[in-house]
Amino acid sequence: MATRPPQIVALGGGGFSMEKEGSLLDDYILSLLDTDRPRVCFLPTASGDADHYVVRFYRRFSPGCDASHLSLFRRDQGTGGVEDDLAAHLLSQDLIYVGGGNMLSMIGAWRAHGLDSILRRAWRRGIVVCGPSAGSLCWFEQALSAFHGAPRPVRGLGLLPYSNCVHYDAEPARREEYHRAVADGMTGGYAVEDGVGLHFVGTRLQRVVSSRPDGRAFLVERHRGRIREAGLQAEYLGDPAFASIARRPELAEVAA
Amino acid sequence: MSSPTAAERPIVAPEDRTIFAMGGGGFTMEPANPLLDDYVLSLPASREPRILFLPTASGDTTPHINAFKERFGGRTCVPEHLSLFRLRETPRPLREIVMEQDVVYVGGGSMRNLLAIWTAHGLDGILLEAWERGIVLAGLSAGAMCWFQAGVTRSSGPPEALEGLGLLDGSLSVHADGEPERLPYWLTMIRNGEIPGGWALDDGVGLLFRGRTLDRVVSSRPGAEAQRVDAIAGEMVRKRILPELLGSRATDPLGGYDEAVEELRRVHRLRRGTGGRRS
Numbered sequence: 001m002a003t004r005p006p007q008i009v010a011l012g013g014g015g016f017s018m019e020k021e022g023s024l025l026d027d028y029i030l031s032l033l034d035t036d037r038p039r040v041c042f043l044p045t046a047s048g049d050a051d052h053y054v055v056r057f058y059r060r061f062s063p064g065c066d067a068s069h070l071s072l073f074r075r076d077q078g079t080g081g082v083e084d085d086l087a088a089h090l091l092s093q094d095l096i097y098v099g100g101g102n103m104l105s106m107i108g109a110w111r112a113h114g115l116d117s118i119l120r121r122a123w124r125r126g127i128v129v130c131g132p133s134a135g136s137l138c139w140f141e142q143a144l145s146a147f148h149g150a151p152r153p154v155r156g157l158g159l160l161p162y163s164n165c166v167h168y169d170a171e172p173a174r175r176e177e178y179h180r181a182v183a184d185g186m187t188g189g190y191a192v193e194d195g196v197g198l199h200f201v202g203t204r205l206q207r208v209v210s211s212r213p214d215g216r217a218f219l220v221e222r223h224r225g226r227i228r229e230a231g232l233q234a235e236y237l238g239d240p241a242f243a244s245i246a247r248r249p250e251l252a253e254v255a256a
Numbered sequence: 257m258s259s260p261t262a263a264e265r266p267i268v269a270p271e272d273r274t275i276f277a278m279g280g281g282g283f284t285m286e287p288a289n290p291l292l293d294d295y296v297l298s299l300p301a302s303r304e305p306r307i308l309f310l311p312t313a314s315g316d317t318t319p320h321i322n323a324f325k326e327r328f329g330g331r332t333c334v335p336e337h338l339s340l341f342r343l344r345e346t347p348r349p350l351r352e353i354v355m356e357q358d359v360v361y362v363g364g365g366s367m368r369n370l371l372a373i374w375t376a377h378g379l380d381g382i383l384l385e386a387w388e389r390g391i392v393l394a395g396l397s398a399g400a401m402c403w404f405q406a407g408v409t410r411s412s413g414p415p416e417a418l419e420g421l422g423l424l425d426g427s428l429s430v431h432a433d434g435e436p437e438r439l440p441y442w443l444t445m446i447r448n449g450e451i452p453g454g455w456a457l458d459d460g461v462g463l464l465f466r467g468r469t470l471d472r473v474v475s476s477r478p479g480a481e482a483q484r485v486d487a488i489a490g491e492m493v494r495k496r497i498l499p500e501l502l503g504s505r506a507t508d509p510l511g512g513y514d515e516a517v518e519e520l521r522r523v524h525r526l527r528r529g530t531g532g533r534r535s
Binding site for chain 1: 312314316317339340341342365366368369371372373374375377411412
């Protein structure tokens with residue numbers, strides 16, 4: 001059996017939860033799965049397991065997927081989606097989709113239930129992990145948190161040895177804040193606009209995809225004492241030419 | 257008048273630190289019975305206390321927040337809630353928000369998630385400081401057990417013991433009548449010495465602590481009880497405690513709804529106009 005390389009699709013914003021026509025990024029993520037009826041589990045932790053978010057997930061993924069969700073808040077009431085062994089369930093998935101919300105709250109709750117180590121194992125096994133916003137930030141070593149007061153770097157799970165900044169276009173101050181954080185010592189990394197996804201194979205950025213023709217992502221680093229921001233080539237998923245190459249990329253050849 | 261800040265709130269004497277721990281009840285569980293919530297409002301010295309609801313343990317669910325607004329919105333207090341999942345709504349340092357309050361009211365839900373999320377945001381340390389500065393800490397269920405050395409949570413389904421913040425000595429078990437499966441587990445854990453002795457509370461019963469000393473036991477419902485359990489030299493010692501029933505004349509809370517105060521607040525609001533500090 002061919003081993004699957006670890007893969008992460010980190011969205012700066014977008015996917016079913018944020019875009020009205022948001023299926024392009026989700027379609028791309030589904031195209032990475034080498035099975036006809038993939039098993040997809042949703043983790044809405046960062047939203048406090050918001051019901052409306054769970055409903056939207058099922059609307060999007062129930063057709064065509066074996067969809068489930070895992071709630072860390074309703075487990076005592078028997079309405080937590082998955083009730084039995086969390087590890088066994090997550091490790092049997094093809095895709096784990098992490099919803100947006102507050103990253104600190106999410107990672108705190110994950111650690112309390114041992115989900116941080118389960119997700120690391122899932123990723124190593126080749127289960128694709130993805131998500132927008134907090135569902136992107138969490139995979140990186142550091143993330144720029146924009147909540148309660150001044151933005152500051154916070155630690156993610158550290159699967160990717162970079163930093164991450166999301167909604168790069170949505171909030172005017174974000175660029176300056178991210179540059180300052182990297183200048184102040186945060187590890188360099190990726191700034192991503194809404195509608196744009198970074199696809200990592202192993203820890204290497206494989207491609208940048210976008211659900212908008214003008215979606216952008218940037219690599220932000222310290223270079224000789226200054227901040228260097230380099231634009232990354234994003235492929236527009238709505239381009240008819242893309243349809244042929246989006247399916248089944250030859251990932252097995254890429255070293256993880 | 258501006259809100260107090262940490263600098264203006266001195267550290268208070270240990271006996272002036274107040275925690276009110278409910279086994280169940282209050283606005284989330286007793287929508288038609290305001291006795292416990294009115295009692296909470298009577299605890300701080302302020303005649304118009306600022307009360308902050310922390311719905312963390314439920315995942316900041318909208319129904320919880322709405323129930324809080326409904327219960328406290330018409331009372332003589334300044335209600336506010338703080339969501340740790342929707343912090344964009346409150347782009348201020350958490351410590352600053354907490355130190356302005358007279359009461360912090362913690363809702364029920366998952367005790368495990370509650371403590372983990374507080375720790376992730378540093379709120380555990382902020383709440384300890386709030387207690388030391390005399391801000392009343394109140395809560396039910398997970399929001400009550402969190403103050404003790406240990407509680408019995410069903411955060412993962414079956415009952416399990418979980419370490420709390422340890423502001424109060426002993427352990428607490430909640431919903432003794434409503435969720436009876438917790439009680440035998442709690443007793444076993446005490447008997448085995450895995451958690452310290454402590455209190456089990458029926459829904460509607462609240463323990464008032466001044467410092468680390470139990471000062472009063474009150475209830476919103478006739479018939480609801482508390483019990484104190486200890487393992488002493490291998491023997492289980494159980495003691496029933498009959499709470500004071502709130503709403504009877506002797507224990508009428510001083511806080512709560514007051515038409516005249518509400519009228520005065522309307523006048524204040526009019527005078528403040530749109531220049532009020534709260535947006």
